[in-house]
Amino acid sequence: MMSPVLFLLLIPVAATLLLGFIAHYRIGALLNVLASGATLATAIALLFTERVRTDVFIIDDFNIYLVILTAFVGFTTSIFSATYIGHELEVGKLTPVFLRFYHALYQAMMAAMNLALVSNNVGLLWVGVEVATLSTVMMVGVYRTPEAIEAAWKYFILGSVGIALAFFGTILIYLVAQPVIGEGLPAMAWDMLLRNGARFDAKLLSLAFVFLLVGYGTKIGLAPFHAWLPDAHAEGPTPISAVLSGLLLNVALYALLRFKMVLATHPDTLNVGMIMISLGLISLVFSGFMLYRRRDIKRLFAYSSIEHMGIMTFAFGMGGPLANFAGLLHMTMHSLVKPAIFFAVGHIAQVKGTQRISQIRGLSVTHPVLAVGLALGVIAIAGLPPFGMFLSEFMLVSSSFARQPLLALILVAGLLIAFGALMLRMQDVLFGEPSGPAGGVKASYIPLFVHLTLALMAGLWLPEPMVRWFRAVAAQLG
Amino acid sequence: MTSLQFDIAHLLAGGMLVLSLLLLYQDRILATLNVFALQAIVLSLAVAWQAYVQGAMHLMVTAVIALVVKGFVIPGALNRIVYRLGIHREIEQVIGAGPTMLTGLGLIALSILLVMPVKVGVTALAREDLAFALAVILLGLLMMITRRNAVTQIVGFMSLENGLILAATGAKGMPLVVEISVAFSILIAFSVFGIFVFRIRERFDTVDLGALDRFRRERSTLQ
Numbered sequence: 001m002m003s004p005v006l007f008l009l010l011i012p013v014a015a016t017l018l019l020g021f022i023a024h025y026r027i028g029a030l031l032n033v034l035a036s037g038a039t040l041a042t043a044i045a046l047l048f049t050e051r052v053r054t055d056v057f058i059i060d061d062f063n064i065y066l067v068i069l070t071a072f073v074g075f076t077t078s079i080f081s082a083t084y085i086g087h088e089l090e091v092g093k094l095t096p097v098f099l100r101f102y103h104a105l106y107q108a109m110m111a112a113m114n115l116a117l118v119s120n121n122v123g124l125l126w127v128g129v130e131v132a133t134l135s136t137v138m139m140v141g142v143y144r145t146p147e148a149i150e151a152a153w154k155y156f157i158l159g160s161v162g163i164a165l166a167f168f169g170t171i172l173i174y175l176v177a178q179p180v181i182g183e184g185l186p187a188m189a190w191d192m193l194l195r196n197g198a199r200f201d202a203k204l205l206s207l208a209f210v211f212l213l214v215g216y217g218t219k220i221g222l223a224p225f226h227a228w229l230p231d232a233h234a235e236g237p238t239p240i241s242a243v244l245s246g247l248l249l250n251v252a253l254y255a256l257l258r259f260k261m262v263l264a265t266h267p268d269t270l271n272v273g274m275i276m277i278s279l280g281l282i283s284l285v286f287s288g289f290m291l292y293r294r295r296d297i298k299r300l301f302a303y304s305s306i307e308h309m310g311i312m313t314f315a316f317g318m319g320g321p322l323a324n325f326a327g328l329l330h331m332t333m334h335s336l337v338k339p340a341i342f343f344a345v346g347h348i349a350q351v352k353g354t355q356r357i358s359q360i361r362g363l364s365v366t367h368p369v370l371a372v373g374l375a376l377g378v379i380a381i382a383g384l385p386p387f388g389m390f391l392s393e394f395m396l397v398s399s400s401f402a403r404q405p406l407l408a409l410i411l412v413a414g415l416l417i418a419f420g421a422l423m424l425r426m427q428d429v430l431f432g433e434p435s436g437p438a439g440g441v442k443a444s445y446i447p448l449f450v451h452l453t454l455a456l457m458a459g460l461w462l463p464e465p466m467v468r469w470f471r472a473v474a475a476q477l478g
Numbered sequence: 479m480t481s482l483q484f485d486i487a488h489l490l491a492g493g494m495l496v497l498s499l500l501l502l503y504q505d506r507i508l509a510t511l512n513v514f515a516l517q518a519i520v521l522s523l524a525v526a527w528q529a530y531v532q533g534a535m536h537l538m539v540t541a542v543i544a545l546v547v548k549g550f551v552i553p554g555a556l557n558r559i560v561y562r563l564g565i566h567r568e569i570e571q572v573i574g575a576g577p578t579m580l581t582g583l584g585l586i587a588l589s590i591l592l593v594m595p596v597k598v599g600v601t602a603l604a605r606e607d608l609a610f611a612l613a614v615i616l617l618g619l620l621m622m623i624t625r626r627n628a629v630t631q632i633v634g635f636m637s638l639e640n641g642l643i644l645a646a647t648g649a650k651g652m653p654l655v656v657e658i659s660v661a662f663s664i665l666i667a668f669s670v671f672g673i674f675v676f677r678i679r680e681r682f683d684t685v686d687l688g689a690l691d692r693f694r695r696e697r698s699t700l701q
Binding site: 121157 | 638
């Protein structure tokens, strides 16, 4: 059965076209929520239908879970976006014309991410990441303030260069596969690459991976290719910060992991794991230190995303069943917790009228519910129990200590540095002398607390089917 | 494949590389646009030659797109933008031509060293074309780094994409999906670029990206 996979692409594409014509904000927002909900339903339907494996599409354990996660966060963010954008419209930060753009682009991005996730063809995978990047670039610049334009320009230039290099890597992959598999579509099909990987030319395959690593690594936001990420998160609308952190970075990491699996089939290729470990640790430690110097609250959490992408890259670089399991769990938890934080931060920035940390004080007095949401989110993101991230970080640290104690020490140091920065910054925001407007807030708390509840549940008790699922994927990742 | 076919393919790819080097040190915006248009035309010839040699007529589509869109439409449109913004006489400060050219030569050497050792299975044509293409890509990257002006940065990026298309068409039998997507992405990229160019002008009264930097510095001292 092809249909669920096709619907994953058709629903958002149709919604994109439709939303481009809807001028009314409420109808647009409602349609955005409905389309995202329909995509989520389709994604869940994937669980109950036969697995697809053609030259173009592939559905396996690995991407089903990411498709569902993406559709879920896309859905909750669209609910958050409806109230958030309504407020932006009231204060005049957005005009109805741009809102039309915004909703259409939101669905275009969802379609592109789904395409990247379900495509078996490495060329289509690239197209998906590229279209997702372009649509988010437009959304980052949607406020048209000087800061937003600068951020979008930077994101666009760095993103395009990254994507261009990834495309060159994709061409090299085809060149290396073509003599073995033959010309045409099969030579770009990922499952064929995996099956024939051992017969490829090791040197060219390694060269291809270097380009793919730099290319998709830019999109993951790994240091030192991360320069676009904080600006794009800070200056765009907050729902976009949420999906950028929670979803798009994951998709880029997913692309890289697919190629890592191909390289793992050949014994003479580059030691991919070691490169990913070092890039991951550099990102972790670097962003940990950078967290101390942040004055903008959204920028702060953008650096925290770099940190967590570093942790995941480290985990997948280590490899093996336990570290991969930790990496997958961390990916899931980050996709739940980071958007939740951005949901809270978005409303906080709206009621306080600023993103400057020094001007947001004493939230626990002025806006207790938002303060609780933010506090829980920060506790979760810092890796404290009882949230799921504690579990994944604990598993990662303990498994690394058993295998590479020295690397584990750096990992722990990086985690502690970032932890200290978050606690330091959040202290005043939550419990300082109250400042700024204390007025009522028109917020949708449901997405925020649904995300946090799920992260909490995962920390207390991981359902058995999910554990089995992650184990299977971890084994597949090798 | 006869040696004449080889030679022509290499001549065209080499021509693109020479034009990339020329692009590096152009300090007038209009001259930059002209050199870029020329490079796109050479690219379309190279792609057309590949189409003929490989007997892959669908590549002709890519060649025509390169010729029409990148050879004429985009440089023409950018020309108009440049005139309308009144920056056609502007001389851009390029980091010294000497160091830039030396770096460029280094990058060419690097791409040859990277690609040439590859032997197994890949035909000589694909391999050498790949070295040329990689060099064009890296020079495009270098151009983007050394330029301060939004328009010339765009040109650097498009020159980089020229290299990508050269590489993609040199890979025998690469599925059409990809070529269409590349052509498509260029169109999207250009429309995005166009919007940005205008917005930058609108907000800062200049397309010099240094203005963005100045703006940032101001903000950071305020904090």
